[in-house]
Amino acid sequence: MKTHCxxxxxxxxxxxxxxxxxxxxxxxxxxxxxxxxxxxxxxAMCCLDADSESGEAIDAIITATGFGCLTDSEKFLRNxxxxxxxxxxxxxxIQSTFNTIGAQIALLRGYDCYNVTYAHRGLSFESALxxxxxxxxxxxxxxxxxxxxxxxxxxxxRIMERMGCWRKHRDGxxxxxLLLQATPTREPSPCIEEIDFPExxxxxxxxxxxxxxxxxxxxxxxxSECYPTAVARILTQAVAPAAGKQxxxxxxNNYMEAQPSVIVVSx
Amino acid sequence: xxxxxxxxxxxxxxxxxxxxxxxxxRASRSGLVAAPSHFRTRHALPVGEVAPNNxxxxxxxxxxHCTSRTALLGIVAASEALADAGAATTxxxxxxxxxxTSVGGMDLTENxxxxxxRDDRSGRLRMAAHHDCADSTIAIARYCGIDxxxxxxxxxxxxxxxxxxxxxxxxxxxxxxRVVAGGTDAxxxxxxxxxxSLQILDPAPCRPFDASRCGLNLGEGAAYLVLERADExxxxxxxxxxxxxxxxxxxxxxxxxxxxxxxxxxxKALETAGLSPLDVDCINVHGxxxxxxxxxxxxxxxxxxxxxxxxxxxxxxxTGHTLAAAGxxxxxxxxxxxxxxxxYPQLNFTTPDPELNLVPVxxxxxxxxxxxxxxxxxFGGNCTALLFSNRP
Amino acid sequence: xxxxxxxxxxxxxxxLNLEEIKPEDIDPDAPLFGxxxxxxxxxxxxxxxxxxxxxxxRLENTAEAKPHFYSVxxxxxxxxxxxxx
Numbered sequence: 001m002k003t004h005c006x007x008x009x010x011x012x013x014x015x016x017x018x019x020x021x022x023x024x025x026x027x028x029x030x031x032x033x034x035x036x037x038x039x040x041x042x043x044a045m046c047c048l049d050a051d052s053e054s055g056e057a058i059d060a061i062i063t064a065t066g067f068g069c070l071t072d073s074e075k076f077l078r079n080x081x082x083x084x085x086x087x088x089x090x091x092x093x094i095q096s097t098f099n100t101i102g103a104q105i106a107l108l109r110g111y112d113c114y115n116v117t118y119a120h121r122g123l124s125f126e127s128a129l130x131x132x133x134x135x136x137x138x139x140x141x142x143x144x145x146x147x148x149x150x151x152x153x154x155x156x157x158r159i160m161e162r163m164g165c166w167r168k169h170r171d172g173x174x175x176x177x178l179l180l181q182a183t184p185t186r187e188p189s190p191c192i193e194e195i196d197f198p199e200x201x202x203x204x205x206x207x208x209x210x211x212x213x214x215x216x217x218x219x220x221x222x223x224s225e226c227y228p229t230a231v232a233r234i235l236t237q238a239v240a241p242a243a244g245k246q247x248x249x250x251x252x253n254n255y256m257e258a259q260p261s262v263i264v265v266s267x
Numbered sequence: 268x269x270x271x272x273x274x275x276x277x278x279x280x281x282x283x284x285x286x287x288x289x290x291x292x293r294a295s296r297s298g299l300v301a302a303p304s305h306f307r308t309r310h311a312l313p314v315g316e317v318a319p320n321n322x323x324x325x326x327x328x329x330x331x332h333c334t335s336r337t338a339l340l341g342i343v344a345a346s347e348a349l350a351d352a353g354a355a356t357t358x359x360x361x362x363x364x365x366x367x368t369s370v371g372g373m374d375l376t377e378n379x380x381x382x383x384x385r386d387d388r389s390g391r392l393r394m395a396a397h398h399d400c401a402d403s404t405i406a407i408a409r410y411c412g413i414d415x416x417x418x419x420x421x422x423x424x425x426x427x428x429x430x431x432x433x434x435x436x437x438x439x440x441x442x443x444x445r446v447v448a449g450g451t452d453a454x455x456x457x458x459x460x461x462x463x464s465l466q467i468l469d470p471a472p473c474r475p476f477d478a479s480r481c482g483l484n485l486g487e488g489a490a491y492l493v494l495e496r497a498d499e500x501x502x503x504x505x506x507x508x509x510x511x512x513x514x515x516x517x518x519x520x521x522x523x524x525x526x527x528x529x530x531x532x533x534x535k536a537l538e539t540a541g542l543s544p545l546d547v548d549c550i551n552v553h554g555x556x557x558x559x560x561x562x563x564x565x566x567x568x569x570x571x572x573x574x575x576x577x578x579x580x581x582x583x584x585x586t587g588h589t590l591a592a593a594g595x596x597x598x599x600x601x602x603x604x605x606x607x608x609x610x611y612p613q614l615n616f617t618t619p620d621p622e623l624n625l626v627p628v629x630x631x632x633x634x635x636x637x638x639x640x641x642x643x644x645x646f647g648g649n650c651t652a653l654l655f656s657n658r659p
Numbered sequence: 660x661x662x663x664x665x666x667x668x669x670x671x672x673x674x675l676n677l678e679e680i681k682p683e684d685i686d687p688d689a690p691l692f693g694x695x696x697x698x699x700x701x702x703x704x705x706x707x708x709x710x711x712x713x714x715x716x717r718l719e720n721t722a723e724a725k726p727h728f729y730s731v732x733x734x735x736x737x738x739x740x741x742x743x744x
Contacts, residue, residue: 027697081380
């Protein structure tokens, strides 16, 4: 689909300060957060805080996660097994819901707008982006916070190791959020121009020709951290060095060689 | 642009398929059983189970490989919906699947995990491979031959309603020509214990909006609608005229006292349809039976409709609360209600809550319906309302 | 009584993950919910588990038990009254 999503701002988990208290001031919310939820919410708040001077409303919050809140899910499941279904702490169950990060952002800011979560393995972030692009296009939203997070846990790593996933890939984790707008605040602004789901992984030549791009960023190189929503962070890397001349970049995802996607961004 | 509902597939404790489900609802019967039978648990609590076990479901579908119950239920409902919609006018690459689930393949994971935590070299890997939410969606798409855009939403108990909302957007934008949208969730130890730990499971059949209500009963199931652009279809069931998702932004699990999220979702769904509260003839309420949910939803109904709250009922005493599938199952029931001109009664109601003074429909009624709302609310303040209409 | 109050404070801090709060920071007479410590309905469920796990007290009717959840001191008094039974 052809899109016009101007990237107003972004934040990634790499940019977070060690103390995230200022980003998540609510102590009650904070003390219940697993590292995953904390990182995701803090990254989102980091993206929003940088924007706070604009004073403009957010019209939608769309989050993505391939595997969701693994630590909390595992903690609750372990308790169910080890305590034989008795005297279970409710907190990890509550926090294990896939939309926890999106919900906590809404709680922190009192945002009553559209707020959904996609959990579709390697295409979770692309799904969120497509939803955002459609809303910006139809004019039902002008500014949308879209982001993704996934965590690496010892159990998940071990299970996927036994499945042979790390023979070709390096495990990883992270969060990235972008504030997208229907119209740019300043010129030039990086812009997501297309989201496509080709049937098979395309080689560089085909990508250059089909999407008319000068540069290609791939999420499936041996050096890349491989997690379901890694594409969100790679997308921010594409936007980062926009110095001087305008170029078109294709960000190519193909998580575990199963679900190829191409995001075309001009910057 | 108008969006039409052209197919329905449904499976729950009320039955497998439309016909069984309608027979159960019209007879004011409940599908709840006294305790779960498909998995081992020490909690003998009433639940809405789908009768066949995994082996029977797999045999019925001709599936031989390890498949989660969530996927099996989803396949039953999605394939019924596609068959109901009839032959595709377009190729399968122009058909999308937007599915919702909250537990994914947890029913398999929780059988893998005891071995794994004893020794991380043990546990059958094929049972861990179905853990994530996408797995059931991909299994459904493969079984049904859906080759277009496929995705999964997971927003707790409003998930499937959001899948239907997103489906209408995909159609409006011409991303695809047909969408199979809904949700699926199997009952498992994880969710039963989760809701038990929250102390919101009623040991007796649930009584939404009743003064004596004290919790919900869990259920399982799946339902999908086939949606298409109205100008490209003939004789659809009805139109999806309004849809909205809002956030209560009050608490991670509790709903606000003023029902703000619920109220906004219903109001915005009406706004998108260009209709007023007076146009609503019936509401399939979320109505879980927890004191908190029904109070918030009741307050929201009063705020939107004042003293003219339309006939409403919760079908959860029949199906149990099917979590991510609930929005799909209840949307399907709303469509059937509209199509057949009938209101399915709410069971177990005797005494109005003096705080709300709202009385649901308690006996089966036949009457024409122009517009029906279906409410679905979930953890994280997630509130969704869908509006189905007989006339544009 | 003072010993149970001290013990309860430590159990609350641990179970509710009250980061940065030390036992001496908790006023045993201040309300646990709303203004005081700012606990909510989820914390109430965790406190019910503290009572059950550590003191063998099983709450059958949570509505009736509500007044006992006012402060650390009322909780301690409730524990003592139940243990005397």
